Amino acid sequence: MSVRQSDAFTIPALRSLGWAGLLLGFGLGGFFDGILLHQILQWHHLLSLVTRPPFEDIRVQIMADGFFHLLMYVIAFAGLWKLWKGRHSLAAPGGDRLLLANALIGFGAWHILDGVLSHWLLGIHRIRQGSENLLFWDLLWFFVFGVAFVALGWWLGRDRNGGALGGRTGAAMLAAAVLAGGPVAALPPPNVNTVMVFFKPGTTPSQVFAGIEAVDGRILWSAPSGDVWALDVRDQSRTALLYRHGAWVVSNSAWVAGCLAWTSARK
Template sequence: MNAVRQSDASAIPALRTLAWAGFLLGFGMGGFFDGILLHQVLQWHHLLSLVPGEPFRDIKVQILADGLFHVLMYLIAAIGLWKLWKARRAAATGDRLLLASAAFGFGVWNIVDAVLFHWVLRIHHIRLDVNPLLWDLLWFVVFGLAFVALTWWLNRGEGPVGGGKSAAALVLAVLVGGPVAALPPRDTDTVMVFFKPGTTPNQVFAGIEAVDGRILWAAPTGDVWALDVRDKAKTALLYRHGAFLVSNSALALGCVKWTSAKL
C-alpha cells in the first residue's frame, strides 16, 4: 500500500496493526449489514434457510444460528476495535490505509458469503423467492467486488482522506451498527415467549390469559409462542407461568415471520 511505503520503517508494525483493525471492522460491519438488512428488516433469508432436515424448521434452531452469527460478528468487531486502540497513534495519519482496509474487509465478507454460503454450502441465498442466482450475483458485485475495487482506488491515492476522522467514523459505525441488531422493531406489540421444558398447556394458557395476549403463532412442540400483547408491562407475568425468556427483539420476530411463512 502506498501509505505503508511512504512511511518510516519504524511505523510499519503500527500501520500493519491499523490495517488489520480496518479489515476486521469492515468484515464485522459486513456481517452487521447482512444480518440487520437481510435477516431482520427485509427478512429475505436466515443463516440456515436452506439447510435440509426437520430440526432446521424449528424456530429455536433458526434463532440460535442467527444469534451465534451475530455473536461472531460482535467478537470480530471487538477485536478490530482493540487493534484500532493499539494503533491509535498511527490512525491519526493513516486514515487512508484504515478506510481502504475497512472497505476490503467489507467486500471480503460479502464475497465469502456469496461463494461459501450461497454457492458452495448452499445454506441460503440473498432472496429465496425471486431469481436467487440473479440476486446472489448482484449482491456479490455491488457489495463484494465494488468494495474491493474501492480498496484499490483508495490505495492508489496519497495523503489523508476523510479529514483524519476515519477512525472515529468507523468506531461510531460499529458502536451503532452492533446494538441495532438487538433492537426491537418500532410500534410492535408482538413478543416471543419461550417456556421451560415440562410447562403444562394449562400453565401456558393461564400465562396468555394473564397478559391479555392474542396468539399469533405457536411451535408444534408447544414451547415457543408468538403473542400480541398490547400492555408490555404485563409481560413479566409470563415468567410466573413457566416462561424462561420473553423477547421482542427484531431477530426473534423476524424468525417468527419467516418460519410462519414456511409452515
C-alpha cells in the first residue's frame, strides 16, 4: 500500500519526510535560479527593475542579493534537517515516492511564487531583462519550471501502488544536489574579479589593509563607515584569506552570500 499525498502530513512517521521534500525542492528552485539565470545566462538579478533610492546604492543591492541566497540556505538546511529526522520513514511503503514527489512540487512552487510575486506583483525583475517580449519569457519559465513540475509531483505522489524510487539512495542524491547547488549558486559569473567584503564591527583599519595586502587586492571603492569594501582581486583563490583579517562576508566565493560580486559588476 502506498501513501496518498493527502495523508502525508497526517501520518507522524512521514510528516518530516513530506516537509523535507517540499523544503529541499523549494531551496533547489532558488539555487537553480541563481545558477542559470544569474550566473550562466546573466539575464537578471534580484532588484534589476528597482532603481529608486536607496536601491540604486550598490550596498543595498548587495544586501538584497545576499539576503535572498541566505534565505535559500536556511530553507535548504531546514529541509536537510527534516530529511535526517524522517530518514527511517524512507523504508515505509511510498516513503521515497512521497519525498521525490514533494521535492518536485517544492521546485515548481518556487518558480510559481517567483513569477507571481517578483515578476508581476512587485515587478522587481523579469526573467529576461532586455527582451522585446518580457511576458513570453515570464510565462515560459512559469509553466515549464513551475506548473509542469508541480503537476509532475502531484501525479507522482498519487496512490498508484508504484514501486520504490530509490529509497535511501534517492534521498542521498537529493541531499547531495542541495549541498552542491548552494555553493555553486553563490559563485558569481565567470571573469568577474570584483570582490565585495563586509568586515565585522570593530575591525581596525590595520586589519583591513593587512587583508587587502594578503590577497594582493586593489581598492575600487569603500563605504565611509569602513565596513564595506570593493576590491579587484586577480587571484580569486586567495579571497578566503580575508576571513583571517576580520572579514564577515566575502563575495566571489562558494560561501554564503558569495553571489554578491556580480551585482557590483553590473553597476
